Amino acid sequence: MKKLVRITTVPISLEKLLEGQLGFMKAYFEVVAISAVKEKLEAYGKKEGVRVFPLELTRKITPIKDIAAVFKLYRFLKKEKPSIVHTHTPKAGIVGMTAAWFAGVPNRLHTVAGMPLMEASGFKRKVLNFVEKLTYRFATEVYPNSKGLYDFIIAENFTKASKLSIIGNGSSNGIDTKYFDPVSYSENDKISLRDKLKIPQGHFLYIFVGRLVKDKGINELITAFSKLSDSNNAISLLLVGPFENDLDPLLPESLSTIEKHPNIYTVGYQSDVRPYFSIADALVFPSYREGFPNVVMQAGAMGLPSIVTDINGCNEIIAHGKNGLIIPSKDTQALYNSIKQLSTKPSLFANLKANSREMITSRYERQQVWDALLFKYQRLLGKDK
Numbered sequence: 001m002k003k004l005v006r007i008t009t010v011p012i013s014l015e016k017l018l019e020g021q022l023g024f025m026k027a028y029f030e031v032v033a034i035s036a037v038k039e040k041l042e043a044y045g046k047k048e049g050v051r052v053f054p055l056e057l058t059r060k061i062t063p064i065k066d067i068a069a070v071f072k073l074y075r076f077l078k079k080e081k082p083s084i085v086h087t088h089t090p091k092a093g094i095v096g097m098t099a100a101w102f103a104g105v106p107n108r109l110h111t112v113a114g115m116p117l118m119e120a121s122g123f124k125r126k127v128l129n130f131v132e133k134l135t136y137r138f139a140t141e142v143y144p145n146s147k148g149l150y151d152f153i154i155a156e157n158f159t160k161a162s163k164l165s166i167i168g169n170g171s172s173n174g175i176d177t178k179y180f181d182p183v184s185y186s187e188n189d190k191i192s193l194r195d196k197l198k199i200p201q202g203h204f205l206y207i208f209v210g211r212l213v214k215d216k217g218i219n220e221l222i223t224a225f226s227k228l229s230d231s232n233n234a235i236s237l238l239l240v241g242p243f244e245n246d247l248d249p250l251l252p253e254s255l256s257t258i259e260k261h262p263n264i265y266t267v268g269y270q271s272d273v274r275p276y277f278s279i280a281d282a283l284v285f286p287s288y289r290e291g292f293p294n295v296v297m298q299a300g301a302m303g304l305p306s307i308v309t310d311i312n313g314c315n316e317i318i319a320h321g322k323n324g325l326i327i328p329s330k331d332t333q334a335l336y337n338s339i340k341q342l343s344t345k346p347s348l349f350a351n352l353k354a355n356s357r358e359m360i361t362s363r364y365e366r367q368q369v370w371d372a373l374l375f376k377y378q379r380l381l382g383k384d385k
Contacts, residue, residue, distance in 0.1 A: 002381060003082035004029035005105075007073075007096040009057045009089040011040040014048075017088065017113065017294065018173050023048040024370050028377075032080070034073070035092070057091050059247070061127070069095045070102075077103035083381055088113060088172065094131050097138035107380045110135055112144040112153065113172050113291030114312075119215060133158050141380075145292040146170045148312030167372050170316055171292045174369030177361045180301035185278035193279050197265055203236040204343040207280035207304075209273050209295045210241045210287070212258075212266075213248035217286030217309065217330070222254045222264070224336035228343075229263050235343050237284075240276050242269045277302040282342055282349070288329055290314055300324075300360040305352035307338045317364075323355045 006022055008014050014022065014033055022031050031050040035041045038054040045052035053076055055069055077085065077099055086109040087096035093110045100108045117128035136142050136159035143165060144150040150164055168174070194201055206225070210216050218239075225237045239258065243250070250258075258264050270276065273295075277283075283299035283306040292313035296306050300317065306324035308314035318324040325342065327334040342349055 001028075001030045003032065003080055003084075004377070005032045005034060005077070005080070005082045005085045005100075007034040007055070007085065007087045007092045009036060009059055009091040011035045011037050011044050013089055014041075014044050020048075020176070020366070021173055021370060021373075022050050025374070025377075026050055028374060029084075032082070034076075034096075055095075057095060059089075059091060066091070066095055070099045073099035074102050077105055083107060084109060084377060086111070090116060090128075090131070090135075093135040093139075097135050101138040106140075107377075108138060108140045110139040110142050111172055112142060112149050114289060115149070115152070115291075116289075118152075118289045129156070129158075132156075136163065139163065141165065141376075143167055145172045146290075146313040146316055148316065149291060152312070165376075167376065168369050169363045170313070171294075171297065171364050171369055173294070174364045174366035175294070175297040175301050175360060176366045177301045177357075177364075180274060180277075180298050182278060182303040182357070184274065189275070190279045193275055197238070197267070197279075199236050199238065199265060199279070200234075203234055203263070204282075205236045205238060205280045206282055206284045206339060206343075207238045207240065207276060207299075208284055209276070209299070210285070210293075211248075212239055212241050212243045212250065214250060215248050215288045217288060217335075219251050219254045220330060220332045220335050221284060221286050222250075222257050223332050224339060225264070226257055226261060227336055228340050229261070232340070232343065233263070235339075236263045236265065238276060238280060239264065239266045240268075240270055240273055273298065274302065277304060280304060282307065283324075284335075284339060285309070285314065286327070286329070286335055287311060287314070293317070297360050297364050300356045303353060303357045305342070305349065305356050307335070307342065317360075319359070321352075323352055323359045325352075 025031050033050050034053045034055050036057040041052045041054050084107040085100040085105045087093045088111045097108055120128050142163050212218050283304050285308045290313045296317045299306055308318050309329040310326050320326040325338045327338050
């Protein structure tokens with residue numbers, strides 16, 4: 001059985017962004033998962049039934065550590081001789097593609113699911129551009145997971161179009177729409193959870209799921225929500241996710257409002273977000289940049305309309321006026337207008353909600369994405385014969 005090596009910077013990407021995918025692929029390949037944080041990686045490997053190899057990677061710019069990681073990975077790949085190395089996330093991409101190129105791995109694949117460089121400027125932007133180009137140069141194929149990212153890569157001249165392709169309709173992993181299904185939760189379940197969180201039963205509840213950081217538009221969200229709740233006290237906001245005060249902190253005033261506002265609720269990171277989607281009325285996701293956000297697909301599969309920004313991925317999953325609303329990025333007033341509109345116009349909300357689940361199940365069912373990727377792998381291995 002041929003070897004497939006999959007690499008991410010941190011294990012949570014394997015657990016969440018690629019959930020179940022490596023377990024599916026092990027029926028066709030000897031799969032090895034590589035990432036940082038040995039204990040979490042080993043737990044993931046045990047759960048999915050795949051081999052693991054810990055590699056010291058960080059999401060920050062750490063050249064000395066990165067060079068050491070390249071050498072360690074190179075030695076591993078020379079020994080294992082995999083047929084395919086497939087990387088995800090920027091740091092895993094440059095380290096993985098470099099090591100795989102030097103090790104002579106025939107199929108070097110990199111998935112692009114978001115670019116931090118989009119929000120960078122000056123010298124940092126130049127460095128990140130260089131790293132991105134180098135990653136693509138060492139890769140044999142590059143898979144942007146949205147049409148927006150595909151167009152951006154071409155516009156920035158990071159690589160030639162012949163190296164690029166989008167798997168299926170986009171997304172790195174699709175959605176398990178049987179798992180994310182609103183019928184899994186009864187009305188009693190919903191009432192019980194709202195009571196437990198002390199969220200009033202009659203409130204229109206917005207939910208955000210993700211890291212509570214600047215790049216996710218949380219500062220704008222807190223400002224817009226606070227302004228609206230001054231005149232409409234029948235709305236609440238539920239924040240599901242961790243703060244990251246070291247990498248991309250929120251403004252002090254946003255943190256203060258989150259802590260003190262009576263209608264803002266936080267529950268931290270949750271391994272299962274479905275119960276929280278089940279009690280919400282709509283997702284609000286004002287991110288600055290994305291690849292192809294799982295959260296928006298998950299919310300849609302749970303029957304929620306979404307308010308999203310006009311960025312990669314979001315503007316492909318959501319059709320304005322059909323299953324959600326699309327607003328400009330970093331625009332607090334537009335965000336205010338949209339959350340006001342959705343919570344005060346019942347007919348609009350009902351129409352968007354009615355379309356939400358079907359627009360996900362028809363385009364992003366997980367098995368379709370897995371089958372499309374497996375077809376890619378098998379086509380590549382057929383060429384090697």
